[in-house]
Amino acid sequence: MFGQRGSSRSRVALAGALSVGLAFSLTACGDSDDSESGTTDSSAAAIDCAPYTAFGDIKGKTVTIYTGIVTPEDTPHKESYKPFEQCTGATIKYEGDKAFETQVLVRAKAGNPPDLAFVPQPGLLQQLVATGKAVEAPAETAANVDKWFGEDWKAYGTVDGKFYAAPLGANVKSLVWYSPSEFKDSGYTVPTTLADLQTLTDKMVADGKKPWCAGISSGEATGWPLTDWVEDFVLRTAGPETYDKWVKHEIPFNDPQIAAAFDAVGGYLKNEKYVNGGLGDVKSIASTTFQDAGLPILEGTCSLHRQASFYAANFSKDTKVAEDGDVYAFYLPGQDASSKPVLGGGEFVLAFADRPEVKAFQTYLSSDVWANTKAKLSSGWVSANKGLDPNNLTNPIDKLSATILLDPNATFRFDGSDMMPAAVGSNAFWKQATSWITGQDTKTTVDNIEKAWPQ
């Protein structure tokens, strides 16, 4: 029912981010090169082998992995497996494929699945489990997940009450990008409640600024950044329980609470006084590519831009992304300072085999040891693993993401449109949100999306 998601939003986003320029790939390569020098140390650093040798002698055995994570991000992955390989003598065979999301289903159905697949969407995970080829996670992995991950994360790896897949990486979408120097010069402070955000915005308007900039153009995926906005506001104005019901279609899409969230977003993005800093009027949101949308912050024509952690890649190489740099992000606050809903995404490790070496490797991936090993090796990567020491992350935005994810008060929710049926999540929601920003009223918009929900 979730369809074949050839173009999940994060993939599209990533592809877009990559196409923005060679600069990024150069940075990324540079980063992984830098960290590789640290690799030798960490892989040389012996890990405690006991949890893995407990699975028996798996020397000379091979575990195959199939994933959508490709160059350059695959290198730190492969490097991070070395301690396990040294420990056990097993070999990990890594296969990255850009067409992973459609191909993994084909392979599972055809009876040719990998041992392990890194699945980026809970919807796809359910489809894969429905093929009957997936196997439940071993008790050792489940124990690790209970110990190191929040219940919300475990729930996304659980299908029909059975726990299948441990979380791997994660990303945070509830971020607002800003210029630290502008905040300092104008005496602005980072808001801690939604009301604060409103006050801050009005203050900026009073200072003669157009505070917000946004852009949703992304080829055939045009509209997706708006769905993130709406999801973030449903989480805040209606709460996580309503959010879950909304995603599962237990309440209709045109429920008044969802319409209210749309209107709350509209309060910012459809307000001529607030948008579109450096980019035009409200309608220019529709024609501005999401890659360009946050760049006016650097030119001083825009002050605030809501976009996920991966947006860091869109700034040019000489832009310093840090709390004391040219640009940085703050957490999009909740209704009050104590509630901390976090919108994000991540991958899950699903097994199609229960041989000892596969179980052992699954357990390794769900451990804090692996999370920290991986953190030292990569840039632009975080995990929701509570055992992850944020100090092991080199990149300030990664550190911020980790802090947000690991906050004990945080309530994590997976990107909703990635979990809705494809007809809504990657079609009607995008399309109607686009029409909404170019003038269509909220009622028509939510009614149309509800109508598109497969019966």
Next chain:
Amino acid sequence: MFTTASTTADKLVQMFAAILLFAAVVGVILFIAGRFTGKRDKFVAYLYLAPVVLMLSVGLLYPGLRTIYESFFNAAGDAFIGIDNYKTIFTDSEQLVVLRNTAFWVLLTPFVATGVGLLYAILVDKARMESFAKALIFLPMSISFVAASVIWKFMYEYRPDQGNVKQIGLVNQVIVWLGGKPVQLLIDSPLNTFLLIIVMIWVQAGFAMTVLSAAIKAIPDDIVEAARLDGVTPWGMFRFVTLPAIRPAVVVVLTTIAIATLKVFDIVQTMTGGRFDTSVIANEFYSQSFRSANQGLGAALAVVLFVLVIPIVVYNIRQLRRSEA
């Protein structure tokens, strides 16, 4: 063997294996055909036709029938729903916009592109620097639709009338020079569809010009001479001599462009992604089948597209036959 190639070397090996296989099949056919000489011409003809018929049935006939079959099923393809998908196409407000846009494309593009091409062909005929002038308008033809779309996206690019923000799109810069305010050209429907059609015309006019120019040059000189001696006006020359003489070429050009236009996908996909009410049948078919996971509706759209192309193809073939007769 044909599904497991992962490295470049494997793929190359597979490619050569496929080529060898093809050569072997052709060789076997030639060999068998060589055994039969003289009277059994018909048998040889069937033998030569066999691979084509086989490949057409595997590669065209079967998928075609299968698509028609699937168009009567629901989104997941597991329940028969009769003609509901077709009902959706002809009643749903979003789908009606798609049909409207397709109509704009098909009614405008072939005629305008052919008209422009024809006018240009007549104007530059026997002019100085003719080949250079022709090359200029033929150049866009050598650019892929996607590249052309990217170029025109920049042409239409919008920058706000804010502070000292400069326009980077030519069209909006011209508007600003003329004292106007920059416009978001690709947002407003139905203007945006016409702006996309211009791209198609820009690409296709070169094709029309080349074919028509060749046809004009093929008109026998004595006819032109005779018309001149009769004191024909330039318009009369065009209306009564040139046009009738090149009529078959005009028909071929019109129908070819019409078919290409019906199938237009790249331009819409690249420039707007089908947003802002610019989607056309081919784009909608893709988006329903592969993004929206609505197999049934996607198949139905493909069938509608197929049905729309048929009359044009039939007309084209008839014209060809007539001109050959």
